Amino acid sequence: MNIEMKGNEGIIRKRSGTSQAKRQRFIFLLVAVAPSLLGYLLFTLYPNVLSIYYSLLDWDGLTDPKFVGFDNFVNMVSDSFVWRALYHNLLYMIVVPAFIVLISLVLAYLLNNKSYRENPFYKVLYFFTNVLSTVVIALLWAFIFDGSFGMLNGILGIFGIDMNSFYWLGDSKTAFWALVLPMVWGGVGLYVVIFINAISAIPKSLYESAILEGARPMTMLFRITIPLIRSVIRVCVVFVVLGTIKGFEIIMIMTNGGPEGSTDVIGLYMFNLAFGKEYHNYGYASAIGMLLFVILIAAKLIIDKYYPEESVEF
Structure with a gap:
């Protein structure tokens, strides 16, 4: 009985160590990748998506934009x-x-x-x-x-x-x-x-x-x-x-x-x-x-x- 309990404790301890290692790995990747990913989303992907919307407008950048669909x-x-x-x-x-x-x-x-x-x-x-x-x-x-x-x-x-x-x-x-x-x-x-x-x-x-x-x-x-x-x-x-x-x-x-x-x-x-x-x-x-x-x-x-x-x- 004691041997079985010790075995279960070892398995639980091993699983908790594995999950902790996964969390640490996730946090490290998040810290390492987040700045580049945020920069890509903010300065590359977002302007490109915004350009799709602008392409459907008649707009000079100052006056109110006018939606023209695919006329452009x-x-x-x-x-x-x-x-x-x-x-x-x-x-x-x-x-x-x-x-x-x-x-x-x-x-x-x-x-x-x-x-x-x-x-x-x-x-x-x-x-x-x-x-x-x-x-x-x-x-x-x-x-x-x-x-x-x-x-x-x-x-x-x-x-x-x-x-x-x-x-x-x-x-x-x-x-x-x-x-x-x-x-x-x-x-x-x-x-x-x-x-x-x-x-x-x-x-x-x-x-x-x-x-x-x-x-x-x-x-x-x-x-x-x-x-x-x-x-x-x-x-x-x-x-x-x-x-x-x-x-x-x-x-x-x-x-x-x-x-x-x-x-x-x-x-x-x-x-x-x-x-x-x-x-x-x-x-x-x-x-x-x-x-x-x-x-x-x-x-x-x-x-x-x-x-x-x-x-x-x-």
């Missing part, structure tokens, strides 16, 4: 400025990520597989662009493209190409493509560092075996390096594509969508509708924001379908 979305279909901005977004979404990922991958591969004495300096140099703010990058490249004092025209003049004070950001034929350079230049540094860390995790024995087999550097890049860091490349592609679709800071500072709307993108158009000098239409801007949200989701789904995630073991 109907007007958006016939708005030529929206489709022009979306076309520019599509071009940037194709060109900018392709250059960023390709250049970052090649530079990271060279820094990992070539024993240059200056490698540590190069790593810091490439990452330096990521330290600079978007405003600094935009102003720097705006000066480079300046017609009178710009570095680009000066370099071309050294090679005998007289541009006659041509302002690259002032011509609708060149402004769009001129903006690709600062976008790529400002984005390469971060992904060089990411790819360096990914490539450094690949066993050196794989490269040594390939060298013994007579493989060339480019062959090793496409047959060994890229397949083994495919999952990392996929994540980088997702970040660059989504960032290119919704980003507009460089464009706003350098051209503000001009000249003649040749560099306008959907994010900048939405911003100018809500906070510009001429218009203050939060309802219509919120409707465009919902369109941008749908585009981001669609882009993510397309990447998942045609570039699925694969786990690689080595």
Whole structure:
């Protein structure tokens, strides 16, 4: 009888200890996660839900809002400025990520597989662009493209190409493509560092075996390096594509969508509708924001379908 009572007491004591450990674990997780969760709910989820409501209004932010239902979305279909901005977004979404990922991958591969004495300096140099703010990058490249004092025209003049004070950001034929350079230049540094860390995790024995087999550097890049860091490349592609679709800071500072709307993108158009000098239409801007949200989701789904995630073991 005493043995049975002692056994029951041991079971009860064990259960109480387990429940106490669970409570402590729950309290720890609550304290650790609550600030981030609260910030996400307050500054991300709540504004997004509020934007859905605003998209159904005709409101300038000052007067009483007027409920218009889906009129903003109907007007958006016939708005030529929206489709022009979306076309520019599509071009940037194709060109900018392709250059960023390709250049970052090649530079990271060279820094990992070539024993240059200056490698540590190069790593810091490439990452330096990521330290600079978007405003600094935009102003720097705006000066480079300046017609009178710009570095680009000066370099071309050294090679005998007289541009006659041509302002690259002032011509609708060149402004769009001129903006690709600062976008790529400002984005390469971060992904060089990411790819360096990914490539450094690949066993050196794989490269040594390939060298013994007579493989060339480019062959090793496409047959060994890229397949083994495919999952990392996929994540980088997702970040660059989504960032290119919704980003507009460089464009706003350098051209503000001009000249003649040749560099306008959907994010900048939405911003100018809500906070510009001429218009203050939060309802219509919120409707465009919902369109941008749908585009981001669609882009993510397309990447998942045609570039699925694969786990690689080595």
